[in-house]
Amino acid sequence: MRSIQPPPVLVRRALRVVWPLLALTITILGLPVLVAGALASVVDRRARLFRATSLLILVVWLDVQLLIGCWRLRLADPRGASPSWYPDHEQLLSDVLDKAMALGRKWVGFEVRLDDVMDLGDPGKPLIAFARHAGPADSLAVAWLLSRTGGRLPRIVLADALRWDPGIDLILTRLGSSFVPSASGAGDDRLAGVRRLADSLARKDALLLFPEGENWTPSRRGLLITRLREAGQHARARQAERLRNVLPPKTKGAIATLSARPDADVMIVAHAGMGRLTGAREIYAAIPFERPFLVHTWTYPAETVPHEPAAIESWLSARWAEIDAWVERQGE
Template sequence: MGMRGLKPPPMILRRALRVVWPVLAVTVTVASLPVLVAGAVWSLVDRRARLFRATGLFLLIVWLDLQLLVGCWRLRLADPRGESPTWYVDHEELLGRVLDTAMALGRKWFGFEVRLDAVMDLGDAERPLVAFARHAGPADSIAVAWLLSRTGGRLPRIVLADALRWDPGIDLILTRLGSSFVPSVSGAGDDRLAGVRRLADTLAREDALLIFPEGENWTPARRSKLLRRLRESGHQARLRQAERLRNVLPPKTKGAVATLTARPDADVMIVAHAGLGRLTGARAIFDAIPFRRPFLVHTWTYAAPDVPREPAAIEAWLEERWLEIDAWVEGQHE
């Protein structure tokens, strides 16, 4: 997503962003109105109305994020100390409503339609669920989180890059919901796993944890760069593994190992999706609007006793699952 190497803002700037964001949202909206009007006029020529839809998508993101921020303010005003027994549930409901709105408008105006190709198995209701998902295409993390929430009633806690703290609405609500923001910069060492372990340790039986082991969206350029780096470094085994994967990046297994060793009681879901994964840049997304293919999701769910818990076995197991994801995506002719 272009987040690698971007440091999060310091706390004082995060708080300042929360205050000025409403003013910025209004300013951006006013500045975008001429483009929106031009897009509406141009739709007489471009029957797909791409400029109009793209501008509308941008404004939708701005105002939904503002809705998250204002909703968090209202919850704080109603409960200044955050001690209400419904504090956490209230924030879950707020995020769920915003996700519902985003998905409904995305489907209506941009053709972003999420479909399951088979019934989703959410595992044992008495056990927590850990979901490892492919990372590719526009809005895939939002779509997978929404699907887990609305299909199985498990709004997941998410592991995401701390560069997303530049977004004041996402920063505030996901912080309150206990999601983990991992360092976006390289060289962070074991600190990248501390938040993952915390989330794993605190999962209740009805909870889900969503992780994207690739760490960044798949693109042809990133795959080529990875292959080149592995050839130059002489890591032949990893190179062979990466060469076998055409539609996904090799999973980074440290987070999976930390999670699965911490929670041997958790069921595991593997999430594949296809349809929009080849839309790897702003131009490609613009040209594809409205999307003609659905965001098609396929899942495999494994009961806790069937998932290995030793580090080496977890790594091998996850690599096999990623081969299955790659083969499934290939079969969809994405």
């Protein structure tokens, strides 16, 4: 995802117009596959092709619903100056997240569970959440959980390649989320958006970041260890070797965020159950999922979190070791 460049502005605008027609085309092309999947379910009792195709088509139309919802809000408030402009978009996104999670449960058994009470911190302070990145739809699940469990729909830092999705692009742009430039983007300050989001957090806001930068997979872990050794970063290579289920966290974003908002409580988010589903083949073979997406959180009051760069690095590394140990105990 990080290697994919975002569409130019004119292409983004064009996608917002033609996306319903493209969705209709995808649906028509998917109908024969859907029929084949229904017939194949006689042999494949798990009905994987039927389930996966049905979910894909429904999610495409859910994205169209998101886009049309944004159009309606613009028509109702052309200047975007109403006091309800931001809350209305939050409600739209929350409703679509609810529907997406319901579809995931119904069609492929994607069920999110908490293994303990989620502490959202002081309700009078903003919350910064650092989450593990692994498995299918983990960012969606964590964002939904923060929204529905604690009423804190998070602002998200995500790859700017996701601007190819017109619904996501439009609503998250309006909500002020940060689309991080790809690593190859010459001259781009990849932390500018993170700092902007941190600075703008109100007392009931949440900011969600994934410090690993990309989904954990065995191959990425191995390549990272090799690169670190070749670069002479032996201490960091040893850290990566000790972590079996996560990648070492990249700390620049965390440092920028915590330095900007020393008043924010911090949540660490671990999850297990689907982290080993690292590719399309593994995901497809596991449908319907038999294990839940199990989530565990640790919340730290602002005054207990360090804010000096070196101390943040050590603190976050320790937290990621705890995530790794917790995932290991779940038998993932």
